[in-house]
Amino acid sequence: MSYRQIYIRKAEKLSLRHHSLIIKKESEEIAIPLEDIASLLLEDHQTVITAALLAALSDYYITLIICDEKHLPITQTLPMNMHYKQLKVFYDQLGVKKPFNSQLWNRLIHYKISNQKAVVDSTVKNEDASVKLKQCIKDLQSGDKTNREAIAAKIFFEAMYGNVFSRKRKSEDAVNAALNYGYSIVAGQVTRVLTMYGFNTNIGIHHESMNNSFNLSYDFVEPYRPVVDLYVYKHLNELDYPLPIAIRKELIELLQFKVKMNKKFYNLQFAIEETVKSYIKCLENDDSSLLCLPELTIDENQEDDSIEL
Incomplete structure (x- = not known):
């Protein structure tokens, strides 16, 4: 493999x-x-x-x-026609009803906020933010109707980087640049695995922008984002803009970061594949609870399987 x-x-x-x-x-x-x-x-x-x-x-x-x-x-x-049942997978995606997607999205956001809380608890140790994030999880409704994700994001980023920090996708400050770089690396791996299993990334669970070819990818990126958040916070003093070579290399290496899933530990790239395979089971069995998602573990001893040339 x-x-x-x-x-x-x-x-x-x-x-x-x-x-x-x-x-x-x-x-x-x-x-x-x-x-x-x-x-x-x-x-x-x-x-x-x-x-x-x-x-x-x-x-x-x-x-x-x-x-x-x-x-x-x-x-x-991305390759074309990578999966032998690509048309079947496409029809399966089109056949998903909105209530089922709402259940899946609720599960994705539950794990995302839980992982954000784990980052806060292990780094800044902001008890007020931790309590508020826990409450966001309790208040989650199907499809996140009350937008707990956005509320949790505001609580999280303020706790991590201060009240003046503004999260931007296109920005020339070092923190946002590092976050964007890391998120892009994770999203690239998610897209790779989704297409490998025949999914059309245009068709999302929650994201549905007509201008985004990777709606499904960004749905599944959500619970993995806190891995990048954790790294960026721990390396704040080393960040600069443009990003230093060492930082870029280490952000790529985050695909080797270990997360917990179903009582087992996986490198991020293999955890993503487990998530996608479980999504297939969700669609086949009409059961959103089968979706396997990561639990963030804070471990300094992470292996490196990247190569710089």
């Missing part, structure tokens, strides 16, 4: 040879078996990529993420 995230900061050429990624850097060539790679993040706009490699990346379900001039993820490549 693929497990490595390849971060390429500078390279002359990326090509394919004998089912391996070939990275040419000056007079050096590095070969990495494609079967080991889960994702490939490229920052260098001067790097040449061969068409043969792009096709092979699709065959091996490897997501390619390309960054802009500010080193922020901006483009992701």
Whole structure:
């Protein structure tokens, strides 16, 4: 099973040879078996990529993420027709009724706020914020009709970064840049797994923007966001804008962060796959309680399976 995230900061050429990624850097060539790679993040706009490699990346379900001039993820490549029952999965998605989606969304937000509370309890230890987040969980209604998610987010970010902090998707401050970078990496992995199992990411559970091709991806990102939040808070003193190389690399490595799910521990990338597989069971059995979601664990001993080149 693929497990490595390849971060390429500078390279002359990326090509394919004998089912391996070939990275040419000056007079050096590095070969990495494609079967080991889960994702490939490229920052260098001067790097040449061969068409043969792009096709092979699709065959091996490897997501390619390309960054802009500010080193922020901006483009992701996805294979077409990856699943042998793709049309059936598509019809299953279309057939989901709104009340069922409301139950799923309620479960996603329950875990998101619970994980936000875990971050607050393990870092800033703000008792008032912790109590309020716990109350948000208790007040959750089907489909989050009273918008507890937004209320919890306000409580959470104020507790973590102060009253003056404003959460923005496009911002040139270091904290927002780090959050956006980390969320994009997690969303890329979610999208990769969803498409691998035949899902159309346009069709969301709660997100339904006509201008968003990744509505479903951002539904499933929600309970995983606090992993990024935890990292960013712990590295506040190291943040800068544009983001330093070391920070970008470590945000990619968060896919190896361990979370708890069904009394077992999984690296984030495998936990996401368990979530998607459980979503299939939810649809097949019309039972939202089958959706497996992560519980955030605070552990300093996290392994690193990324490669920087």
